[in-house]
Amino acid sequence: MWRRADLVIPFILKTPFPIVSPRLLMKRTLTTMDTMHHSSTFLLPTVPENQRPSLTYALVVLNHNLPRFTPLLWKHAQLRLCADGGANRVYDEIPLLFPQEETSVVRRRYKPDIIKGDLDSIRPEVHDFYTRLGTRIVDKTHDQDSTDLHKCIACIRDFAPVSDKSNLCILVAGALGGRFDHEMGNVNVICHFSSLRVILLSDDNLIHLLPRTHRHEIHIQASVEGPHCGLIPIGTPSKSSTTTGLRWDLNNTEMEFGGLVSTSNMVKGETVTVQSDCNLLWTISLKKLW
Numbered sequence: 065m066w067r068r069a070d071l072v073i074p075f076i077l078k079t080p081f082p083i084v085s086p087r088l089l090m091k092r093t094l095t096t097m098d099t100m101h102h103s104s105t106f107l108l109p110t111v112p113e114n115q116r117p118s119l120t121y122a123l124v125v126l127n128h129n130l131p132r133f134t135p136l137l138w139k140h141a142q143l144r145l146c147a148d149g150g151a152n153r154v155y156d157e158i159p160l161l162f163p164q165e166e167t168s169v170v171r172r173r174y175k176p177d178i179i180k181g182d183l184d185s186i187r188p189e190v191h192d193f194y195t196r197l198g199t200r201i202v203d204k205t206h207d208q209d210s211t212d213l214h215k216c217i218a219c220i221r222d223f224a225p226v227s228d229k230s231n232l233c234i235l236v237a238g239a240l241g242g243r244f245d246h247e248m249g250n251v252n253v254i255c256h257f258s259s260l261r262v263i264l265l266s267d268d269n270l271i272h273l274l275p276r277t278h279r280h281e282i283h284i285q286a287s288v289e290g291p292h293c294g295l296i297p298i299g300t301p302s303k304s305s306t307t308t309g310l311r312w313d314l315n316n317t318e319m320e321f322g323g324l325v326s327t328s329n330m331v332k333g334e335t336v337t338v339q340s341d342c343n344l345l346w347t348i349s350l351k352k353l354w
């Protein structure tokens with residue numbers, strides 16, 4: 065659980081996926097490589113007892129169309145940030161998801177803990193509204209070399225309590241389907257913070273990184289996601305990727321941009337496993353339920 069004091073006391077990052085040398089990595093691959101589990105239970109209205117995640121969630125709202133399931137993410141999260149103009153989205157769009165309720169009541173219920181960025185997009189009335197509610201507004205105008213999302217993830221990484229770091233999961237709402245430079249900037253952020261679990265979300269898609277340091281088990285929540293999926297080598301070509309549970313499985317397969325990348329693939333059952341010599345992006349379609 066985050067307390068206010070936790071937000072102001074920096075801690076040294078203890079990476080959940082320690083950096084290992086290629087030789088050691090090879091040795092571990094041949095012996096035991098740790099398995100990392102992934103499950104989109106944060107998209108379920110109620111999570112069954114036997115699927116309760118051991119993760120702590122933080123939510124970052126970006127300045128693009130809010131996914132309709134944002135209230136669900138908000139409920140799961142223990143810390144809620146808006147990246148600059150993301151605050152306008154919470155202010156304008158959350159009340160539209162509750163048409164039966166009074167706008168001002170809904171607005172007060174959805175109070176971000178922090179608004180962070182260069183603050184060139186948040187509107188003055190939105191800034192005033194959340195200042196009065198007690199939201200911490202962090203102005204970083206001088207930094208024009210990193211995106212507002214980058215600033216938010218760095219803030220969560222630096223200020224989350226040490227005990228929460230290894231099971232911290234950051235959900236990013238409104239990350240896809242907008243301006244392509246912003247989308248690529250958002251994907252770059254998950255690569256930059258590759259030791260953290262960061263999940264990019266839109267109404268239609270979910271994307272996260274599968275670090276090469278681990279074997280991965282993805283537990284498909286078929287009621288909310290799939291069947292369309294993809295595995296994409298990002299940054300460097302993969303000499304060898306192997307999967308189970310896909311319509312078109314990879315078997316020590318090479319992948320690279322300009323050659324083969326696994327798009328338009330499909331999940332077959334409840335579990336997909338992935339192992340690769342490179343970091344891969346995992347993407348899966350979301351169902352139109354909300």
Ligand SMILES: Nc1ncnc2c1ncn2[C@@H]1O[C@H](COP(=O)(O)OP(=O)(O)OP(=O)(O)O)[C@@H](O)[C@H]1O
Pocket residue numbers: 126127128147148149150181182184185186210211212213214238239240241242243246247249250
């Ligand atoms: N069209 C979009 N598609 C995807 N993500 C977006 C889009 N617009 C904004 N974002 C995300 O929301 C964050 C906040 O955006 P905002 O519009 O407030 O500021 P910006 O000046 O456009 O972004 P930045 O300062 O990060 O370049 C951005 O850092 C980015 O991650």
Ligand SMILES: Cc1ncc(C[n+]2csc(CCO)c2C)c(N)n1
Pocket residue numbers: 182207208209210211212
């Ligand atoms: C090579 C290079 N390309 C673009 C930018 C501009 N830029 C990158 S992130 C960002 C957002 C700040 O909120 C801005 C303006 C830069 N600095 N360096």
